[in-house]
Amino acid sequence: MSTKISAAARLLAVVALGALSTPALADFVRFDAQSDGRPDLAALSDRLDREEPLIMAALNVPGAAVAVVRDGETVWSTGYGLASVREGTKVSADTVFQVGSISKTLTAWGVMHLVETGQVSLDAPIESYLTRWAFPPSAFHSSGVTVSRVLSHTAGLNRVDGYPLPGDQPLPSLEEHLDGNNGGGQSLRIEMEPGQQFNYANAGYTLLQLMIEEVTGQRFSDYMQEVVLDPLGMTDSTFDPEQVSTQATGYYPNGVPLPHYRLTEQAAGGLYTTANDLALLLAASMPSSDGGLAGRGVLTSESVQTMMASRDMPDGSVVSFGHLPEHLDGGLAGTGNNGHTEGWIANMVMIPELGEGIVILTNSDTESTGLTLRAWTQWLGVSETFTTQAADGDLDESRTILLGGAAVVFIGVLVLIIVTAVQARGGNRRWLWQTGRTTSRQFAVRGIITALAIGGLIAFLAWPERQVYVALLPAEAATVLVTVVLAVAAVILRASTRQASK
Template sequence: MIIRLISLLILLLSFTLSAQKGTKEIDQFVNKLDNQIPKLLNDFSVPGAGIAIIENGEIILLKGYGYSDIVKGTKVTTKTGFNIGSISKTVAAWGVMKLVQEGKIELDAPAEKYLTRWHLPKSEFDSDKVTIRRLLSHTAGLSLHGYPGWSPKDNLPTIEESLDGKNNGPGRVEIIMEPGTKWKYSGGGFTILQLIIEEVTKQKFEDYMQAEILNPLGMTNSSYTIDENILKASSLEHNNFGEVIDFELFTAKAAAGLHTTIEDFSKFALASLYKNKKYTQNILSTHSLELMMTPVPVSNDSYGLGYQKELMSTNMTIYGHGGANTGWQALFMINPDTNDGFVMLTNGGAGSNVFSQVICEWSHWLTDKESLDSCIVLPSIANKIKQIIDTKGVGDIKKLYFELKNNQQDKYNFSEGQLIDLGYYYLSKNKNDFAIAVFEISVEAFPNSFNAFDSYAEALLKQGEKKKAIENYKKSIKLNPENINGIRVLKKLGVTLENIKQ
């Protein structure tokens, strides 16, 4: 019996040791990323990034790559600021759960119990079924997926005004389906939670989060308030082509407004590893964190209370959140069972192409599997086409595009969305001729795409070519009779819709 126990202990020990990486393996992996990440940033026109990797409860890589300001030559450091988009929700969820632990909020109580400054609009559904738990898990049946930001020149609306629809486009927050029956992502739901935190604590949301969550975690260079200190340390933000764009602000701070650094957010990642004996925090209990990472039944095993659950191609289960605002892309994922974690913050609209490859490599490294070509994401053909157009114009652009598509299919991403994005980029710059040239390629390359014809028609209409625009809107509707935008535009132009859908 004793011999069998000893054998079992040896087996368990050997398994534990094999699951942990040695110094040499870690150094080799870090060197690989040091070589890979700059190339990826260049391939996808992302100026800079910060990365943190945790292995067995300890940080093995904490570093900045590339530039926060290309013109000034300012490099990204571990203290460079980034907006992290919807990852803000996960941090905000900590604020809610702390109040739950303190008995100031009940998870299964109606949100209306805590609201006085704003109330859910009346609907055919019972608003008492919109509970705190359902708001945290996106199962409250609410509208409003996400928020566009505001310019620093804008007068930002109040939380109540934003919930009522003054939010730059998405509309008011309302109940659109039976609460508790289906998962539907709602940034609006987290704005309600933002208001509830203010109602319960009698503090501004950002002040409560700073005092009760961020500062206790040592995240003193992070904030939901964008002040001069935050701006001074922040990277510039960039579009999909690496060009600087305007800084954005948010009333919906819980949903999208946290600004942080890779150094600070690595602390949050460590704090989320509730089984890690090498790091402790006194804000949330192990039970609370485990509950937050347990998917609710109607989420298709994908979403808990502020944390997403994802199964990697290597069969490794991870928890965390992604974040994307205009000019920013970020990803945060942990494995609490092995005390491993991954965080990557980028300052470019195409940043997800970078971190999707890096996290894939990380997953394969952790599971001792060869990544081979399975992690590769091809650079967008749009970047190549844009370089040609910006230097040589649009004269031969269609011919050059199809030459590249025929001869270099394995070198670029030729999916439909690449051309659509480039066309709208030129439309936003009022370079209508360039936009039309790009959309002409898209309708030829994707003749069965209603979106290609709809986009082409929009550019033609903006150029004043009404007759041709109408022809292409009609083609779009024939391909997709449910093309609401095309139908709306044609009605506005006084075009009869009979026989178009046949």
């Protein structure tokens, strides 16, 4: 009898190990290639169609839009989920999102246009173009705060984050914002030696917004529409909230919707745009397969190179104008930008050497774009970007919980299996129906226990977050899967047997 029980236990363990060969795990690292040797776009779209809804469900993200760029053109774009939960409006690649600090990349294009037309010099102190505002006194001279240093966050400025206001409330002026009417109470000032270190400064781009208005005599939003957005074909994009007729609704992590906010600091974080429009920006930042130059005539390719070029700083950081550059494995350089404001997270990344880029927009204050980026980098076969690495950091807690919980359960299951095996070997444990003294009520109770165990396994296999963990933490997910299946098997084995009659 003990042999039969042990055989059953071994069979259930084999079933548990067989679960590791599921298609989801096999697809984790397998991507087909096109005839030219580059990864097949259909493989990426299939994976995103499968994983993106799971990621959104697990992290409570209502909607997302994704666009993929290759060789200077948009090759695929789509939307997932809802732009408005209350209205049931679906997201498309043309749904308007707020994108936070991705606005800075467009602002850099606007500044480079002024440089090309001779109206601004990158090496000139930004204060030389201002009449409406001046730096407060500090230990550092404002002559070191050049246009190029403000563009690259290396001007030694303090971090002054603005605050969004609902549409029915008046916004402070640029000067008021720079003087401290910005929600944080701090005025913009020089607090470090310019040109020595990277220090992310939102208000530095508000200063660039003021410079553009003073140099051109135009509102910032009008200037950007005229010289950057419309010429790039980004006709569904604007910096003017009054020009936005419809947009997605932003949501807090708990699913509570936000009102449609506006910002004084448009250059730093006030862009309204779509995935398809931002894909046009990425495409214009790289040469096209038909010979089109980066810049697409809006800027010269030399200006685009100047803007995107990586610069090493004395503090060890790497900077550029309006972009966040990073070094990837194999000598590749990645660049792009990301945005995070209340109710919205956005990301765009490109690898110019490969001609590849991706845009991801969400209407949630929950970070999920790094998880989508992981699918893209794995598809390309390149190392993870810093955004995915940051998402990995967020997953550390989940990793610890998964492995810690699995270890505790596994030890308990192991003890249970050993005890059952010892009892069976000594002839003290038999199948329930062979003990000769099991009542119908006991059969029913143990049957319910068995049904609950199987139901729990089915629920676990259908759990959306488990599907996400299979993609993002495959080793941990596999470990947990084996542990859960073995635990269910042990419960069923224990419920199907009992002490033999003495």
